[in-house]
Amino acid sequence: MDYISETLTQDQLYEWVFQSSKSQDSLSSIKAALSNFDHFCQSEYSKSKNEVLRDLQAEYQNNRDTRKPLIILNNFKTWLGQDHDDIKLSVGKNAKRKKKISSANTKKSYLNQVKKWLRLCGNIRIDNDDFKNLVAVKSAESDDEIEAEPFTKEELKEIISNVSDPIRRGKFLFMKCTAARHLESLRIKKRDIDFSVNPPKVNFKKSIVKGKYRSRIAYLDSEARSFIYNLCKNISDDDYIFRKSDEQNLRDIDIRSSESRYWRQLIIKISQTNSNFDYLDKRDNNNRLIKRIHSIRSFAMRAIEMGNNSGELADVYGGHKKFVGKYLDKTDDQIVQIFKKGEPFMLVFSEIITVDNQELKDEYNQRIAALEADNQNLKSLLKYIIDSNGIDFKIKNKIE
Numbered sequence: 001m002d003y004i005s006e007t008l009t010q011d012q013l014y015e016w017v018f019q020s021s022k023s024q025d026s027l028s029s030i031k032a033a034l035s036n037f038d039h040f041c042q043s044e045y046s047k048s049k050n051e052v053l054r055d056l057q058a059e060y061q062n063n064r065d066t067r068k069p070l071i072i073l074n075n076f077k078t079w080l081g082q083d084h085d086d087i088k089l090s091v092g093k094n095a096k097r098k099k100k101i102s103s104a105n106t107k108k109s110y111l112n113q114v115k116k117w118l119r120l121c122g123n124i125r126i127d128n129d130d131f132k133n134l135v136a137v138k139s140a141e142s143d144d145e146i147e148a149e150p151f152t153k154e155e156l157k158e159i160i161s162n163v164s165d166p167i168r169r170g171k172f173l174f175m176k177c178t179a180a181r182h183l184e185s186l187r188i189k190k191r192d193i194d195f196s197v198n199p200p201k202v203n204f205k206k207s208i209v210k211g212k213y214r215s216r217i218a219y220l221d222s223e224a225r226s227f228i229y230n231l232c233k234n235i236s237d238d239d240y241i242f243r244k245s246d247e248q249n250l251r252d253i254d255i256r257s258s259e260s261r262y263w264r265q266l267i268i269k270i271s272q273t274n275s276n277f278d279y280l281d282k283r284d285n286n287n288r289l290i291k292r293i294h295s296i297r298s299f300a301m302r303a304i305e306m307g308n309n310s311g312e313l314a315d316v317y318g319g320h321k322k323f324v325g326k327y328l329d330k331t332d333d334q335i336v337q338i339f340k341k342g343e344p345f346m347l348v349f350s351e352i353i354t355v356d357n358q359e360l361k362d363e364y365n366q367r368i369a370a371l372e373a374d375n376q377n378l379k380s381l382l383k384y385i386i387d388s389n390g391i392d393f394k395i396k397n398k399i400e
Helices: 011-023 024-045 049-063 065-081 104-122 130-136 153-161 164-180 184-188 224-230 251-275 295-308 312-316 323-331 331-344 359-388 393-399
Strands: 086-091 093-100 201-204 216-219
Touching: 011 024, 011 104, 024 065, 024 086, 024 104, 024 251, 024 359, 049 065, 049 104, 065 104, 093 104, 104 153, 153 164, 153 295, 164 184, 164 201, 164 216, 164 224, 184 251, 216 331, 216 393, 295 312, 295 331, 323 359
Parallel strands: none
Antiparallel strands: 086 093, 201 216
16 A cells, blocks of 8 residues: 555644644644754754654664664753753744753653654654653653742732733733633633622633643632623623733634733833842743743742642642642532632732631621611611702612
8 A cells, every 4th residue: 555655744744733632732832842853953963853864764664773763862852951052943923042941841742742753754663661761751850740939919919010901910810819820811711700609710621721631610819800800891701801802813822922922021121120029030950930920820829828728729729730639529618718718818909807816806896787887877867858858859769
């Protein structure tokens, strides 16, 4: 059957990846992996990735030996863990940036994508156990569950205060109480929030969460609920809340790139006027910003941790894969209580005052009762004045 090829072209691979996942992110991921692998091959072997593939194919067809492909993949892994200031990567249409150290997650993704490319485009089958033992990023190296360092209340208040666009401000308010990842918040539609309950309930469907492994729920705090409710008033149930009307049909990758650029510009602007906060400090091991947009999500998780005295419940609320199953054992009321205990620590523009002392509680209740009695007395006095002086019926109704 010579008319059926054993391998795919690169374009056929891209089409296969997209059709398999229906995800533009998956397509972008394999393109980025192969672009980096091409830079690696040019840098290390002075050959393109396709030339290296042909050389590997020739040897593999003769002896079925995968030691060289494994060595190349391991060298690629090492290369990804280094800065390469001489390599300029495209960012958008015109901008370029230097190739920096890749995070453990990025290395893990790129290695798996290149392994897939070798198999589907080169017919070079690498044993999974060999790959796992000799190349794959080990769990100890992975930062899959390492969150960005949370913002302080003062930092987050300053950031949100510098956002004039109501949709973006609403998005940040949403993230800081739901622990949503940035892309998850951009995927939230009006129908995903139930304003008929208190606090309003957010349903993160399986299809929109990272990894698409399981749905989760979260809640809106007192600072976010009315603001986001107003954003929802004039849009349809199927509209994305945190996208403008002309962005509703944009691909996830495009809207995220646009919003990421806005975030970088915002942080640079704030950093130029306020030197008290270290917004642009980077980690030594991977050159990533210590505090970044996901530090808003980390802020929400820290609030849950502080309110419940439990880091595990914070991970549960944030939807970490290994903890989400623990939600299945809890009722909605129990999850609401977890949220309510964390809510006072989420507020950056106001405070919820909690009183534990029974004597103070009694005094507070007495004051509320006295105010209600005074209010009732005032209504009775107004009614007497109205009845005695024949005030217009419409005015009377307004007063009552």
